[in-house]
Each structure stands twice: as structure tokens, then as C-alpha cells.
Amino acid sequence: xxxxxxxxxxxxxxxxxxxxxxxxxxxxxxxxxxxxxxxxxxxxxxxxxxxxxxxxxxxxxxxxxxxxxxxxxxxxxxxxxxxxxxxxxxxxxxxxxxxxxxxxxxxxxxxxxxxxxxxxxxxxxxxxxxxxxxxxxxxxxxxxxxxxxxxxxxxxxxxxxxxxxxxxxxxxxxxxxxxxxxxxxxxxxxxxxxxxxxxxxxxxxxxxxxxxxxxxxxxxxxxxxxxxxxxxxxxxxxxx
Numbered sequence: 001x002x003x004x005x006x007x008x009x010x011x012x013x014x015x016x017x018x019x020x021x022x023x024x025x026x027x028x029x030x031x032x033x034x035x036x037x038x039x040x041x042x043x044x045x046x047x048x049x050x051x052x053x054x055x056x057x058x059x060x061x062x063x064x065x066x067x068x069x070x071x072x073x074x075x076x077x078x079x080x081x082x083x084x085x086x087x088x089x090x091x092x093x094x095x096x097x098x099x100x101x102x103x104x105x106x107x108x109x110x111x112x113x114x115x116x117x118x119x120x121x122x123x124x125x126x127x128x129x130x131x132x133x134x135x136x137x138x139x140x141x142x143x144x145x146x147x148x149x150x151x152x153x154x155x156x157x158x159x160x161x162x163x164x165x166x167x168x169x170x171x172x173x174x175x176x177x178x179x180x181x182x183x184x185x186x187x188x189x190x191x192x193x194x195x196x197x198x199x200x201x202x203x204x205x206x207x208x209x210x211x212x213x214x215x216x217x218x219x220x221x222x223x224x225x226x227x228x229x230x231x232x233x234x235x236x237x238x239x240x
Contacts, residue, residue: 026143029136036129043122050115057108061101068097 075090 026136026139029132029139033129033132033136036125036132040122040125040129043118043125047115047118047122050111050118054108054111054115057104057111061104061108064097064101064104068094068101071097 071090071094075087075094078084078086078090
């Protein structure tokens, strides 16, 4: 079974179980990411073991190749010395080494083939994991935005808005009353001297207004003391 088929079976079974329980989509997304991360760790661990097996096989092949060369040398020496029995034994050992070398080479080729496929799975799984995390972040942003819209719209309900406006009107009326009360306090706080000064100013204005009315009607204007004094002095001069 491939990495992705096994991962798909695990995720599908867990998702189906969560859907049966009416779990939220964000929780399902977190589960998928967790399953992918766990699978990624397993694949990487298996890849590390394969690398260790590959190095061990390569060391075995080097050692067996050296053993084969040594048995070949020994077989030649035995033939040279006329010891065919030893030569046969050396050649048999050489053939066993060759068979072991071939076995390990086949195992090494299989490991290399699996390693290539596993590396491809790792790259694809990493890409899928990055995509899932990106989609999860987008899902979280969308959920938060939806929650904010729901909260905002719930606060903007008609009855709540009307209640807020009514309360605002009450506060506004209270402020008007406070301002009016402040104006009254300001009038009461005026000094007695200021109030008499205002009365005098009002009387001066009334007198001037009355004078203007008499002048427009052609009546005699009221003479001030400063205006009557010169006429008396002129009259005294004429009688003299």
C-alpha cells in the first residue's frame, strides 16, 4: 500500500467519524494537517532506515568483493602448488562470495528504487501539507471575519439601534438641562454692582431713545445744563 493511499484511508475514516459527530470544519482541517505531519515523520524515518541499509549493503559488497579476490588468489596458489583439493575449496568460497555480492546488489537496487519513490512521495506530501496549512490559515481568517460580521450585525439590530437612539436623546436632554442650570447659576453669581451698572446702562439707552423720538416729532429737545449756561450769559450782555 502506498503512502498516499494509506494516508487517504486514515483521513477519510477520521473525517467520516467527525462528520457523523457534526464537528466544525476547522477541527477537521487541523486533523488532516496532523495526519499529514505524522505520515511525513513516518516516511522520513523509513527513508533514514533505508539510507542506513543502503550503506550497510555497500559495505558488505566491498568486503565480499575483497573476499572473492582473496579466494581467487588462494585458488591460483593451490593450483601452483599442486593442491587441487585446496583449489576446489578456494573456488567454492569464491563462488559463494560472488553469490552474496549478487544478492546484496539486488537488495541495493531495490532499496534505491524504493528510495527514489519515497523521495517523490516526500516531496508531494510536503507540497500537500504546505497547501493544507495555507488553506487552514485562510479558513481561520474567514471564520474570524464571519464571527465579526455576525457580532456586528447582532449589535445593529433595529430594536437595539432604536434603544440606543432613545438613550442618546435622554442624555442630550440631560445635557441641555445642565447647560440651562449653568446659565442660571451665572446670573445669580453676578455682583450687586454689576446689576446696578446694567440698570444705569438701560436707563441711558431709554433716555436717548426718547430724545430721538421728540426730535423726529419736531418737539423741543431737552437742554442739558451745559447747553443752557451760554444762553444766560448772552442775555445778560444784551440787557447791559
